[in-house]
Amino acid sequence: MTYWIDAVLQGVLVGGLYALFALGLSLMFGVMRLVNVAHGDMVILMAFIGYITTQTLGLDPFSAMVVVVPIAFVIGYALQRGVLNKTISKDPLRSLVVTFGISIFIQNLLLEYFSADSRAIYSGGIEAQSIQLTDGLAAGLLPVIILATAVILTFLLQWLFGATRIGRAFRATSDDHDAAALMGVNNAHVYAIATAIAIGILGVAGIYHGMRTTFTPTDGPVQLIYAFEAVIIGGMGSFWGTLAGGMLLGIAQSIGARWDPGWGVLVGHVMFVAVLMFKPNGFFPKTR
Amino acid sequence: MSVLLSTHKLKAFYGDFQALFGIDFEIHTHEIVAIIGANGAGKSTFLKALTGLLQVDKESVFYKGENLGGCRPHEIVSNGIAMVPEGRRLFPSLSVAENLKMGQFTGREGRWTLKQIYALFPILEEKQDMPATSLSGGQQQMVSIGRALMSNPELLICDEISLGLAPIVIKEIYAALGKITQEGLTAIIVEQDVGTAKRVSQRLYCLQEGRVSLQGNSDEVTHDEIAHAYFGD
Numbered sequence: 269m270t271y272w273i274d275a276v277l278q279g280v281l282v283g284g285l286y287a288l289f290a291l292g293l294s295l296m297f298g299v300m301r302l303v304n305v306a307h308g309d310m311v312i313l314m315a316f317i318g319y320i321t322t323q324t325l326g327l328d329p330f331s332a333m334v335v336v337v338p339i340a341f342v343i344g345y346a347l348q349r350g351v352l353n354k355t356i357s358k359d360p361l362r363s364l365v366v367t368f369g370i371s372i373f374i375q376n377l378l379l380e381y382f383s384a385d386s387r388a389i390y391s392g393g394i395e396a397q398s399i400q401l402t403d404g405l406a407a408g409l410l411p412v413i414i415l416a417t418a419v420i421l422t423f424l425l426q427w428l429f430g431a432t433r434i435g436r437a438f439r440a441t442s443d444d445h446d447a448a449a450l451m452g453v454n455n456a457h458v459y460a461i462a463t464a465i466a467i468g469i470l471g472v473a474g475i476y477h478g479m480r481t482t483f484t485p486t487d488g489p490v491q492l493i494y495a496f497e498a499v500i501i502g503g504m505g506s507f508w509g510t511l512a513g514g515m516l517l518g519i520a521q522s523i524g525a526r527w528d529p530g531w532g533v534l535v536g537h538v539m540f541v542a543v544l545m546f547k548p549n550g551f552f553p554k555t556r
Numbered sequence: 557m558s559v560l561l562s563t564h565k566l567k568a569f570y571g572d573f574q575a576l577f578g579i580d581f582e583i584h585t586h587e588i589v590a591i592i593g594a595n596g597a598g599k600s601t602f603l604k605a606l607t608g609l610l611q612v613d614k615e616s617v618f619y620k621g622e623n624l625g626g627c628r629p630h631e632i633v634s635n636g637i638a639m640v641p642e643g644r645r646l647f648p649s650l651s652v653a654e655n656l657k658m659g660q661f662t663g664r665e666g667r668w669t670l671k672q673i674y675a676l677f678p679i680l681e682e683k684q685d686m687p688a689t690s691l692s693g694g695q696q697q698m699v700s701i702g703r704a705l706m707s708n709p710e711l712l713i714c715d716e717i718s719l720g721l722a723p724i725v726i727k728e729i730y731a732a733l734g735k736i737t738q739e740g741l742t743a744i745i746v747e748q749d750v751g752t753a754k755r756v757s758q759r760l761y762c763l764q765e766g767r768v769s770l771q772g773n774s775d776e777v778t779h780d781e782i783a784h785a786y787f788g789d
């Protein structure tokens with residue numbers, strides 16, 4: 269019994285990281301109906317920027333976030349204002365093609381500078397520490413910190429959307445961007461803020477990813493899949509849904525892996541397809 | 557009375573399709589001008605050109621001594637031109653109060669605050685936490701008007717605010733509008749109902765196929781002139 273409880277626990281913990289990948293994807297889709305195919309590559313890009321920051325400045329990974337998050341924010345803003353805003357139209361194909369191009373660009377850029385060798389962000393031994401919950405049950409300290417971060421960021425995003433001026437503008441422009449413009453909303457700027465926040469979160473997520481596992485320049489697409497699955501499973505339009513979607517994906521993978529070590533990721537995909545078939549709006553769609 | 561806004565040979569296009577063919581128009585401070593015309597005459601297009609939703613030549617729109625043509629909608633509303641768009645265009649994911657607060661996005665200060673809007677339309681205070689699009693048509697129109705007022709405009713533009721509403725509700729809406737304009741707000745009112753248009757305005761323009769087919773003082777234009785201006789010969 270403890271064996272399966274542990275599987276669920278580990279799944280929930282992994283889900284925290286998936287949720288961190290997924291929040292930005294959910295945010296960008298929610299505000300602009302834009303699916304950022306390069307989202308996973310940006311996780312990896314941020315992991316590399318975090319890697320450089322820890323190496324060159326000698327910072328620990330958590331201090332490095334203070335450097336990397338603003339960089340990610342600026343990259344997000346510039347990318348949206350300079351490139352992606354021009355692709356937003358009724359036809360979603362344009363932004364898909366362009367972000368696909370950006371995905372390939374980032375992978376090749378990273379390959380050029382870092383080669384295909386795998387790297388890791390040295391986390392000072394924190395990855396080996398764990399919290400003993402009961403006799404047979406322990407949670408790694410780093411995964412717990414990651415999950416806590418995901419919960420806090422989900423809460424902050426939900427608050428930002430629900431209770432602030434920029435959050436109202438996000439929802440308004442998502443409803444009707446012309447009417448929002450008539451209210452004084454500069455859509456180009458508001459979209460860029462949304463992407464800046466989405467990529468800013470990846471400043472945190474990328475470093476956590478690099479602390480948990482090794483990474484190479486071509487790892488992005490897999491992270492995109494996990495993020496995408498978390499968003500769909502959770503249901504569009506609610507960040508709590510996205511967080512829950514990440515956890516459900518993590519649990520499915522973790523239970524699958526206990527069955528057969530090779531099956532973990534596959535069981536996650538199977539659940540994703542099942543959700544698409546039987547609950548296409550996800551488990552926690554926004555109720556209007 | 558000084559000219560607040562004027563257009564000069566204003567042309568507007570949807571892609572290759574030309575919808576307006578050189579509109580000359582002016583409105584003075586504290587004036588209420590009605591625009592009438594058949595469906596598809598170009599009334600909404602004209603308003604879209606004034607509010608920046610359609611890009612037009614720089615020199616074709618003149619407002620308070622500046623060329624407004626080609627400006628973006630958010631810049632124009634910041635300069636004091638607010639629109640109550642055709643079909644209300646409320647934000648469905650926002651509550652009544654949130655919709656009204658969106659009108660305050662520019663941060664323009666003045667007479668209109670949430671409290672003042674609730675004093676004008678008390679029913680909205682009662683329903684402030686409900687989703688805006690769950691209200692009745694007339695109440696939604698009140699939200700749309702209140703939202704536009706929240707930007708404290710110098711020029712209020714209303715596009716067919718009576719469309720689809722019951723006569724008694726239309727009366728109520730126009731009564732509220734009368735109160736507002738009596739305080740000196742300048743307004744352009746697009747209205748299908750010629751009687752209402754004449755009653756609420758000092759001057760009117762009639763559009764026909766993208767051109768001004770008639771203009772004059774609202775109490776002087778005759779029924780025959782209007783009928784002719786609507787449909788041509």
Ligand SMILES: Nc1ncnc2c1ncn2[C@@H]1O[C@H](COP(=O)(O)OP(=O)(O)O)[C@@H](O)[C@H]1O
Nearest residue numbers: 570573575593594595596597598599600601602
């Ligand atoms: N978004 C659009 N795209 C293309 N043509 C349009 C669009 N909106 C309006 N039109 C055309 O422009 C003309 C004027 O329309 P409109 O300004 O909406 O008329 P009105 O408001 O007087 O009923 C019509 O011929 C209409 O078909």
Ligand SMILES: [Mg+2]
Nearest residue numbers: 599600601642
């Ligand atoms: Mg119209």
